[in-house]
Amino acid sequence: MQLFSKDFLKKKTINRIILPALAGTVLFVGGFLFGAYKQSIIAEELVSGVIHTTPSSAASVESSISPDATATSATHISTCVDAKGAEVPCILKRDGVSANNEKPADFDQFWKVWNLINEKYVPTKHKAVSNQEKVWGAIGGLANSLGDPYTFFMPPQEKSLFEQDVNGSFGGVGMQIGSKSGVLTVIAPMKGSPAERAGIMKGDKIYLIDGATTTEMSIDKALYLIRGEIGKSVKLTIIRDGEKAPLEFSVVREAIQVPTIETEKKGDVFIIRLEGFPITGPDLFKNALKEFSQSGTDKLILDLRGNPGGYLEVAVDMASWFLPEGKVVVSEDGKNGAGEVYRSKGYNVFGDNFHLVILVDGGSASAAEILAGALSEQGVAKLVGTKTFGKGSVQELVPVTADTSLKVTVARWITPNGTNLSAGGLDPDYVVPITKENIDKEQDPQLDKAIELVRTFGGKKNPIN
Secondary structure, rough: OOOHHHHHHHOOOOOOOOOOOOEEEEEEEEEEOOEEEEEEEOOOOOOOEEOOOOOOOOOOOOEEEEOOHHHOOOOOEEEEEOOOOEEEOOOOOOOOOOOOOOOOOHHHHHHHHHHHHHOOOOOOOOOOOHHHHHHHHHHHHHHHHOOOOOOOEEEHHHHHHHHHHHOOEOOOOEEEEEEEOOEEEEEEEEEOOOHHOOOOOOOEEEEEOOOOOOOOOOHHHHHHHHHOOOOOEEEEEOOOOOOOOEEEEEEEEEOOOOOEEEEEEEEEEEEEEEOOOOOOOOHHHHHHHHHHHOOOOEEEEEEOOOOEEEEEEHHHHOOOOOOOOEEEEEEEEOEEEEEEEOOOOOOOOOOOOOOEEEEEOOOOHHHHHHHHHHHHHHHOEEEEOOOOOOOOOOEEEEEEOOOOOEEEEEEHHHHHHOHHHHHHOOOOOEEOOHHHHHHHOOOOOHHHHHHHHHHOOOOOOOOOO
């Protein structure tokens, strides 16, 4: 099947994403992938977040895993019309956000406690705390009171560590982590990483990091403890479903080069394995699709299992190869209601001349969920595997002072049919679990099912709609 002409491939160059403010970097628990993109630095601690860029000042915006990842079902919302006249999903109920008519907070009790501490507190094991450090602690507590592990205050030391991460000056173990039901959880170890070689698995719960308990630990603090000098080890104590006792792993930190796209042909089925959504993703994906178009088959499987996400704009660009211009890929639901709607750019070179199945699992998060949700709900693909992670919030990095910053959740992502990704993720059309026995025998029933389905669709006009 030759869907790309030579002239088309010359002309159909995907525009690179223009980022605001500093120089772009994607950060990993497992090391770093460094690159300068225009004049902006966008940092993503989990590899698992969608990075959403806006034209505002020096603020960087990123998406992180929703803490409400265990909801039993996704929330569906009716259609509303935004200020520009576009149809978008209606805004969500904002339970837990202060109402406009709420009475002012009583700060008398704050100052009473402040004075009591200054009058009575005697340091025991720790050094005395300065008044400024108390203020930073109070601000941190205010952010933590929201119960969102992705909204937090960074005093000078943490801000400095964050900036070191942005500059790629760290090593790690090669895994993506997030918060699930308030528990620090491994989204997925990266293929070939120290974490994978040590035996750490998707879904493992991190209990201790070098002896420090992760209970109520922020993700940034956990990242700081896991990262460190290349060649030095970090000790992780893991709780794993099905194991009676905690497991201990000593993992040596490395600088990780992260694979992004792999292609394979199994008989008459072409497979694209997508392991992230980096800034280079559009060109890499275009090249993979070129391979598909020249492979002589119309059967495509897109494997998004264990894909923690990346740049929002990359997900939108990838969806555009399969959708007509103007079709909704994802919508933003912010503080003031329906926000920006991201639509297909309309490359749509395949039309009805191909058959697509997408593989997903509990490690498919953020941008991976946006792409899978868009192609599924727009009738282009069927989903096979297990429920996705459920991650769809956006953070903005806001300078508070020259030395401190606040990272705050500012929006949620909504799929074309109104599914709130933070409310539990996507349910596949065909649920196919992978058992320990499958792993031991190196079997992949999810891929087997996807191949069966995409071959069944063969010979039918647009059979997945």
